[in-house]
Amino acid sequence: MSTADFIAKAQELFPYTQKLRREFHRHPELGLEEKRTARRIVEELEELPGLTVQPGVGKTGVVALLEGGSPGPVVLLRVDMDALPMMEENDVPYASQNDGVMHACGHDGHIAMGLAAAKLLHAQRENLAGMVKFVFQPAEEGDGGAALMIGDGVLENPRPDYALALHLWNEKPLDWYGIAPGPTMASAETFSIKVTGKGGHGAAPHNAIDPILAAAHIVTSLQSIVSREVEPVDAGVVSITSIHGGTSHNIIPPEVEMLGTTRSFEADTREHILKRLREIVAGVAETFRCEAEVELDDVSPAVVNDPEVTARAQAVARRLFPDGTITTEYQTMGAEDMALMMEKIPGCYLLIGSANASKGLDAKHHHPLFDFDEEALIYGSALISAVAADILRF
Ligand SMILES: [Zn+2]
Numbered sequence: 001m002s003t004a005d006f007i008a009k010a011q012e013l014f015p016y017t018q019k020l021r022r023e024f025h026r027h028p029e030l031g032l033e034e035k036r037t038a039r040r041i042v043e044e045l046e047e048l049p050g051l052t053v054q055p056g057v058g059k060t061g062v063v064a065l066l067e068g069g070s071p072g073p074v075v076l077l078r079v080d081m082d083a084l085p086m087m088e089e090n091d092v093p094y095a096s097q098n099d100g101v102m103h104a105c106g107h108d109g110h111i112a113m114g115l116a117a118a119k120l121l122h123a124q125r126e127n128l129a130g131m132v133k134f135v136f137q138p139a140e141e142g143d144g145g146a147a148l149m150i151g152d153g154v155l156e157n158p159r160p161d162y163a164l165a166l167h168l169w170n171e172k173p174l175d176w177y178g179i180a181p182g183p184t185m186a187s188a189e190t191f192s193i194k195v196t197g198k199g200g201h202g203a204a205p206h207n208a209i210d211p212i213l214a215a216a217h218i219v220t221s222l223q224s225i226v227s228r229e230v231e232p233v234d235a236g237v238v239s240i241t242s243i244h245g246g247t248s249h250n251i252i253p254p255e256v257e258m259l260g261t262t263r264s265f266e267a268d269t270r271e272h273i274l275k276r277l278r279e280i281v282a283g284v285a286e287t288f289r290c291e292a293e294v295e296l297d298d299v300s301p302a303v304v305n306d307p308e309v310t311a312r313a314q315a316v317a318r319r320l321f322p323d324g325t326i327t328t329e330y331q332t333m334g335a336e337d338m339a340l341m342m343e344k345i346p347g348c349y350l351l352i353g354s355a356n357a358s359k360g361l362d363a364k365h366h367h368p369l370f371d372f373d374e375e376a377l378i379y380g381s382a383l384i385s386a387v388a389a390d391i392l393r394f
């Protein structure tokens with residue numbers, strides 16, 4: 001069997017992959033609550049003789065180890081399992097039966113592709129030199145599933161030499177592939193700012209210290225970080241996404257609270273944005289006689305694709321999809337906690353175009369009408385299997 005044959009095999013397996021995807025879509029579960037999902041993943045993996053299956057890694061995560069016919073490197077293959085707290089608006093037979101919870105990011109497809117890849121690689125195990133560590137990760141959309149799995153030792157015993165992950169990508173059409181070296185997804189931080197002044201009568205501002213005025217200047221001044229201080233060809237985002245203060249027309253409130261997020265690709269850009277965020281908040285607050293506190297939380301570092309693993313994945317993709325669009329330069333300001341695994345293990349995060357406007361399947365991720373062309377499941381499962389097999393000298 002050659003690399004190109006993974007397409008035919010994934011095609012043969014499509015009824016299985018599609019059935020699973022629809023089942024997971026019907027039964028979405030939120031991060032760290034993926035109990036049914038995990039049980040079904042374990043059941044499917046236990047059908048494959050010789051696979052060592054370990055549930056309960058990172059609370060609801062599942063890890064499975066496939067040993068090849070001869071010794072060699074260990075390839076970690078990660079898919080995420082969680083759904084989102086939103087109401088599905090699709091009128092399809094496989095629509096969510098769990099009200100208020102929806103697979104609106106495509107993780108149902110990721111699980112199905114992960115299980116299909118386990119089947120495809122299991123069938124070829126005698127020809128593989130090394131091991132595949134399948135990682136089904138909970139809570140990618142929040143609650144730190146990757147960190148929990150790392151804490152439970154997913155990167156040890158055996159330690160992976162390479163890491164692969166993928167995302168169905170409705171920003172792009174079917175048969176498009178984003179396989180780019182370097183930073184692909186942004187690092188993300190969230191912050192909260194509390195500006196404290198002194199409350200008073202709206203008609204007597206001279207007796208108060210107005211935190212609303214200070215907050216307004218802070219919002220405006222923070223927008224100078226990206227526009228004036230980050231190199232124009234580099235990327236960064238500072239967004240204030242919530243601002244609260246005050247209760248009435250005639251009361252100057254004692255404090256204002258703000259929330260927001262920052263994004264960047266390069267470590268020094270990230271450092272600069274965060275340093276200046278603190279400085280500007282403190283400086284502007286002081287200018288207006290207020291006090292300010294900033295609390296920062298790291299969400300995840302940037303997803304950085306290893307150049308060698310990425311070149312390998314690109315070569316495999318070219319063999320698999322001679323007519324496909326393979327993009328070797330692509331970045332998104334979205335964030336992914338797979339970055340935490342890829343900080344430690346060289347790897348490649350692959351994006352698989354999955355939209356099909358002619359079928360009305362092009363709503364964006366996290367939209368209540370999100371759905372994708374299921375043909376992408378064939379390409380995605382073939383691609384991750386073939387790249388893993390290529391690394392294991394198939
Ligand atoms: Zn998402």
Ligand SMILES: [Zn+2]
Nearest residue numbers: 105106107167
């Ligand atoms: Zn996602």
